[in-house]
Amino acid sequence: MNSRIESFETLLSRCRLRNPLPADLRARAVRSRKNAKEIFQKAGTYSLMLWLTFRLFMLLRDFGIKATFLQVKVLIGIIAVNAVVTAPAGGYYAVKYIKAMIEPQTEDAGSMPLTPDGVLKDEQAEKTAPASAVYDVGLGGFTGNSVNIGRVERALYSGLVEILGKDRAVYLGSGNRNRVKKIVTGTVQKFGDKYLITAKVVDVETSKVLSVISEKSDETGIDAVCGKIAGKLAESFKKITSYK
């Protein structure tokens, strides 16, 4: 973020015009808006078509596509037609896509079923585990002003898996958020050419922040610093839970 933006936001803070919400609350607010099903049901206008259209409408917005409701309705129709008339494989993926759209979302559902790099990752992370598997920690939802957020998440996740094992750590996503005991989330802030990576451990049941770890780095040292943070996170888990 450039210096004049930082100065402007600092000024807003001093004037009490800036009241940033914690990252988990922001994420909750962004996530909760996807659940308008109850509103449509209470208003008596709910239908599967309306719900599918709404979900796809919101999904497209997540990808930076501001389609109109009518355009999304047309798209749903095209997907439905493809599911019927195309080859079984094509139809299978269309049905799978729609099924992912209408998959029930729990109160604490994580990110959208389909993400730029998240669908297969979620599936692969879980395909060796039974559906009832419970993970000690789920990682995801990092925010910030840096383009390296994805890189930080991947590095932290790799570090945690290396230390804790694949059966204990998982990438947060649709369907697994209610199967983790602790969540690791945080921020990646860029100040000039330096990065401040902050990771916090949140208890899913109580929503309490159990520990916070911050490290600074330059661009070349991000992976090493994430490894260090992952090590410290693992240590903090040992103190919080009864680990072997």
Place this chain on the structure above:
Amino acid sequence: MADKPKSREERFTGIYAEYYPLVYNAVYSKVGNRHDADDICQEVFLITYEKLDNVYSVRNWLYSTLKNAVLRYYERNKRPVEDIEKVFDDIGLTYINGFKDIRIIITDAIEKLDFSEEERLILEYIAFYGYSYAETGKIMGLTKRQVGYKYVNIVDRILEKLKEQGIENIEDIL
């Protein structure tokens, strides 16, 4: 929202997608409980959906509806409030000694610049509430880069306006 949507669902989903986090922020700051904030937001948007034909200024409608919803919440929880306006007076506007005049100048500059609703929402989410470009992009249906570009332009316009009012360098007053 400049363009007139064709159906109730179209108009509502646009409002819901772009304003939900803003309403949630305001409600949460008053009730302090996530689950209650969820319920109150649902209530606000259900009323908005049912009375959509009466909604002309989305921002004003949502603000008055959420204030009344919070008031009902206070009454249900035996926290009577005689004047709900006073409860909401401090959203982003608490007096701080030495910066009151600057705050007035900034809010005045923002009003005079006549931003589009999309620009106002981007400014509020990022500058006032600390949402990231990516989060704001998801809310607004824009890419992170688009949001970043628009936000920088918005801030530059505000800074230019502040220069017209005598604040050449904001670093000097920090």
